[in-house]
Amino acid sequence: MxxxxxxxxxxxxxxxxxxxxxxxxxxxxxxxxxxxxxxxxxxxxxxxxxxxxxxxxxxxxxxxxxxxxxxxxxxxxxxxxxxxxxxxxxxxxxxxxxxxxxxxxxxxxxxxxxxxxxxxxxxxxxxxxxxxxxxxxxxxxxxxxxxxxxxxxxxxxxxxxxxxxxxxxxxxxxxxxxxxxxxxxxxxxxxxxxxxxxxxxxxxxxxxxxxxxxxxxxxxxxxxxxxxxxxxxxxxxxxxxxxxxxxxxxxxxxxxxxxxxxxxxxxxxxxxxxxxxxxxxxxxxxxxxxxxxxxxxxxxxxxxxxxxxxxxxxxxxxxxxxEEETEPDSSTELTVTDGQVVFDQVTFAYEAGKPILKDIVIQADKGETIALVGHTGSGKSSIMNLLYRFYDPQEGRVLIDGKNIRDYSRESLRSHMGIVLQDPYLFTGTIASNVAMNEEEADREKIAQSLEKVGAGPMLARLEKGMDEPVVEKGAAFSSGERQLIAFARTLYSDPKILILDEATSHIDTETEEIIQHAMEVVKEGRTTFIIAHRLSTIQNADQILVLDQGRIIERGRHEDLIEQGGVYAQMHDIQSRV
The missing domain is CATH 1.20.1560.10 (ABC transporter type 1, transmembrane domain)
Known part of the structure; x- marks a missing residue:
């Protein structure tokens, strides 16, 4: 026409x-x-x-x-x-x-x-x-x-x-x-x-x-x-x-x-x-x-x-x-009870013939913490993109509680996930509206509890309006650490079954890292958690550490086990320790 x-x-x-x-x-x-x-x-x-x-x-x-x-x-x-x-x-x-x-x-x-x-x-x-x-x-x-x-x-x-x-x-x-x-x-x-x-x-x-x-x-x-x-x-x-x-x-x-x-x-x-x-x-x-x-x-x-x-x-x-072709989506709602996540022999490419992930196998049981480490371009973020269903794999399956996420609506899938990025985005409004994500009938008591649990109490105490303090220009008036605390409180408030922490401590100083580490432990409790981290000090307690290189998992295990193996992870840890 x-x-x-x-x-x-x-x-x-x-x-x-x-x-x-x-x-x-x-x-x-x-x-x-x-x-x-x-x-x-x-x-x-x-x-x-x-x-x-x-x-x-x-x-x-x-x-x-x-x-x-x-x-x-x-x-x-x-x-x-x-x-x-x-x-x-x-x-x-x-x-x-x-x-x-x-x-x-x-x-x-x-x-x-x-x-x-x-x-x-x-x-x-x-x-x-x-x-x-x-x-x-x-x-x-x-x-x-x-x-x-x-x-x-x-x-x-x-x-x-x-x-x-x-x-x-x-x-x-x-x-x-x-x-x-x-x-x-x-x-x-x-x-x-x-x-x-x-x-x-x-x-x-x-x-x-x-x-x-x-x-x-x-x-x-x-x-x-x-x-x-x-x-x-x-x-x-x-x-x-x-x-x-x-x-x-x-x-x-x-x-x-x-x-x-x-x-x-x-x-x-x-x-x-x-x-x-x-x-x-x-x-x-x-x-x-x-x-x-x-x-x-x-x-x-x-x-x-x-x-x-x-x-x-x-x-x-x-x-x-x-007239752009939108993503086809299912109307079936995904129900998550345990939050078990499985990557079953997943292969994925952004461009045909150039695979970014190759034969990825991951099993994260309820409450476990999985850490992904590797050099830039190794495939860490691509794994998360598949879990969010920003993309679908060309081969293999991604399962949550044994259900192929491809068969369910993206909105219902993402409603069970909490995400904290390395540079969290704050919307114009207040601290409270950012924690509740403008929920129509937000529970102010729950907002306050969420902020307190992640260690944001001292920040609220110094603010004249507390959790009603205005947020403008992406939260530019707050430090990186304070923005992270608000993001953690947001995640805690939404109470997801699955948590994704994407280099959540990469932009903060060592002193603030201790506060953020505490917030991470609070938010992780009882949730299946994926952590993408460059600072290996933040993942030493992870149940599984997966080392990626050129789209493949080349090492996996706990921190102590990988140090004893003396492989790539041990070399990365040694370099960061000396630095």
Whole structure:
């Protein structure tokens, strides 16, 4: 389906309101377009009679004038009501598009985001849907207005004077030619403009997130130059569009309008002077009124068409996002009682033919702690990605309590997991809302207990508002250790069966590590726990330590056993001990 067809199809979501608006508009248009004919009767009747010395028939005059005024008044009210309804439809469609785009984004596979900047995705959901609201659906409303006006006016002109109607029809091919030339000249600049706008959003997003690194490494000038280059690309593309749009300016429309009106008045004046014209003043007024209406409608369409064209490139991108293939998911809910986790001969690759994990076998029984260690790229995070079901393995199975997680919904699977990352994310709100994750009926006593158990009591004591202390800008006002404590309290509050600690102590100092170690022990109690760690001191009490290298488990056992083996783990431990 074409982009314009796809966007027009969206109108069905508000079809009854849209049809009501159209009906009101057609009624209003009928009243307003036929009103000049009443005025023609006034000019050629009572007013012309006065010029011939006849007494003005006030009753007829006032009656006709009243009808004319009422037709215009009711027409104006109808236009206002219908345009409000049509704009309401446009806003509703844009809102639904935005909501659906956001929903699709949340259901896309994690792999979709691997090579796409956050700024470009944000542009699709925010900027592009807003552009569709203003430049497609908003413009469509006014284009519809002028098309209806054009049809009515041509119909009346043909009824009054078919020759004049045919002559004015010649204007339509002229305007179509202008628009065709405009489209050919702006296809590429429009694509370049919106691509550059997405790049600008991406660069702003990256600069904001990496502001400290940019300043520390003195990259301000380089970043500014890159931004200026992208902004310049956007400016040059827009200049090409503006130059093309100048072809279809109001000046051209006005010139053609006055040219035609001047021609008609010249012919009528010449015929009148020769005594060959039987055209009444009222009829001449109506001709000029309707001819001007034709030009106003055509001129407005010329101005509105570029906005419609601009929005099609935007619509193409929104359509592409909405049609992205989302992850298939089961509706079956996963119930977890023990939290036993098994990786049964799992092989996985992000790209076909390049396996990241090879024949992985892991069994973590209820309450056990499994530690994953290895050099960067050894496959530790990939194992966790499979457990979260961010990806599914190409071979083998991942089982929880003996159930293949592939057969259950991702949401129900993840509801049984608690995750603490090396750099925990805090949402705007309060400490309490972050612990309860904005739960509608949060248990404040349970929140307080969770914070106290993980050792966050001293932190709350120094804060004026305690657990109601505001959290802004990803928790930037808190130290790494404090953010970790809030993340541990969040996990404790959710009471998961399975716990994943992803290098939870890698960003904190030695003194804070003791507090975090205590928090880890509290949260781990009674839960099956996976720990990804670079600091071997944090995993010495693990029930199993798995050493990975190039996607394979090359060593496994307890800390003491692996030290005695004198293998890779022992070498890593020796290096860290000396450091």
């Amino acid at each position: 074409s982009v314009i067809g796809y966007l027009l199809k969206e109108i069905k979501r508000v079809k009854w309101l849209f049809l009501a608006a159209v009906a009101v508009y057609l009624l209003a248009s009928t009243l307003v377009r036929f009103a000049p004919l009443i005025l023609q009767g006034l000019i050629d009747g009572p007013l012309t009679a006065i010029s011939k010395g006849t007494t003005l028939d006030q009753a007829v005059f006032l009656r006709e004038l009243g009808v004319y005024m009422l037709m215009n008044a009711f027409g104006a009210l109808g236009f206002y009501a219908s345009m409000r309804l049509l704009m309401f439809c446009a806003n509703g469609i844009a809102e639904q598009l935005r909501n659906r785009a956001y929903d699709v984004m949340q259901r896309l596979p994690i792999s979709y985001f691997d090579d796409k900047p956050a700024g470009k995705i944000a542009t699709r959901i925010v900027n592009d849907t807003e552009t569709l609201r203003t430049q497609f659906y908003g413009t469509l409303v006014y284009a519809f207005n002028n098309i209806v006006r054009l049809i009515f006016t041509y119909g009346i002109l043909f009824y009054m004077n078919a020759t004049l109607g045919f002559v004015l029809l010649l204007l339509i091919p002229l305007y179509i030619g202008i628009q065709y030339a405009y489209k050919k000249m702006t296809d590429k600049p429009m694509k370049d403009f919106y691509d550059a706008r997405s790049d600008v959003n991406t660069q702003v997003n990256e600069t904001m997130n990496g502001a400290s690194l940019i300043q520390l490494f003195g990259q301000e000038q380089r970043v500014m130059e890159e931004f200026e280059a992208t902004a310049d690309k956007m400016r040059r593309a827009d200049n090409k569009i503006i130059w093309a749009q100048s072809i279809a300016t109001w000046n051209l429309t006005e010139f053609l309008k006055y040219l035609v009106i001047t021609g008609i008045l010249t012919i009528v004046g010449y015929q009148f002077l020769k005594g060959q014209s039987d055209l009444s003043p009222g009829r001449l007024f109506v001709y000029i009124n309707y001819i001007e209406g034709v030009f106003i409608a055509l001129g407005a369409l010329v101005q509105q068409f570029p906005n419609l064209l601009r929005s099609l490139e935007t619509g193409k991108r929104v359509k592409g996002l909405l």
